Amino acid sequence: MSLQRPFIISGGPGSGKTTLLEALGGLGYQIFPEVPRLLIEQQSKLDEGVLPWTQLGRFAEMCFQEMVIQKDLAQQSKPLSFVDRAIPDVCAYLGFGNLPVPSNILNEASKGYQRTVLFCKPTSETYVQDEVRPYPFEEALSIHQALYLQYQSLGFQVIEIPLMSVQQRVEFVVELCQTHTATTISKES
Numbered sequence: 363m364s365l366q367r368p369f370i371i372s373g374g375p376g377s378g379k380t381t382l383l384e385a386l387g388g389l390g391y392q393i394f395p396e397v398p399r400l401l402i403e404q405q406s407k408l409d410e411g412v413l414p415w416t417q418l419g420r421f422a423e424m425c426f427q428e429m430v431i432q433k434d435l436a437q438q439s440k441p442l443s444f445v446d447r448a449i450p451d452v453c454a455y456l457g458f459g460n461l462p463v464p465s466n467i468l469n470e471a472s473k474g475y476q477r478t479v480l481f482c483k484p485t486s487e488t489y490v491q492d493e494v495r496p497y498p499f500e501e502a503l504s505i506h507q508a509l510y511l512q513y514q515s516l517g518f519q520v521i522e523i524p525l526m527s528v529q530q531r532v533e534f535v536v537e538l539c540q541t542h543t544a545t546t547i548s549k550e551s
Contacts, residue, residue: 368436368443374506376489377482392443397428418459454512472516
């Protein structure tokens with residue numbers, strides 16, 4: 363079986379990524395959940411849990427390890443698969459936290475993913491502050507910008523998904539990704 367490159371859906375917190383991915387999964391596309399959110403939920407239940415707002419470096423390493431596993435699984439998946447955040451997000455969050463990006467993370471960040479990345483931007487309509495997103499909306503926008511710049515610096519083509527209904531977003535993503543995949547396959551033939 364040939365390796366497939368998953369599409370990344372990223373963007374600032376509270377931008378509707380998870381809702382979009384769940385809708386894609388409902389249509390039978392292979393989706394992979396947001397690693398940082400899962401880890402935050404898991405670690406916040408532990409007395410000495412590793413959380414990004416207290417131990418960003420350690421948390422980033424944990425995310426990286428899980429995202430490598432996730433990427434490997436996605437590469438053995440269906441032709442159109444989607445990950446909710448990816449290794450470049452780890453680089454951006456470390457940079458946003460004024461921490462250096464370890465070379466092993468930076469080296470892995472641009473490998474094994476589609477070169478087109480889909481971005482959702484948080485809006486006041488989509489953003490909800492909660493235990494996993496403890497920062498205000500303005501910080502979510504700053505994180506979005508840091509993520510956007512990080513992906514561009516790694517050579518990804520960033521495409522913003524317009525704010526519209528979930529169904530319209532799904533149609534936009536599927537059409538774009540099918541076209542991209544068909545174009546990529548024809549170039550490689």
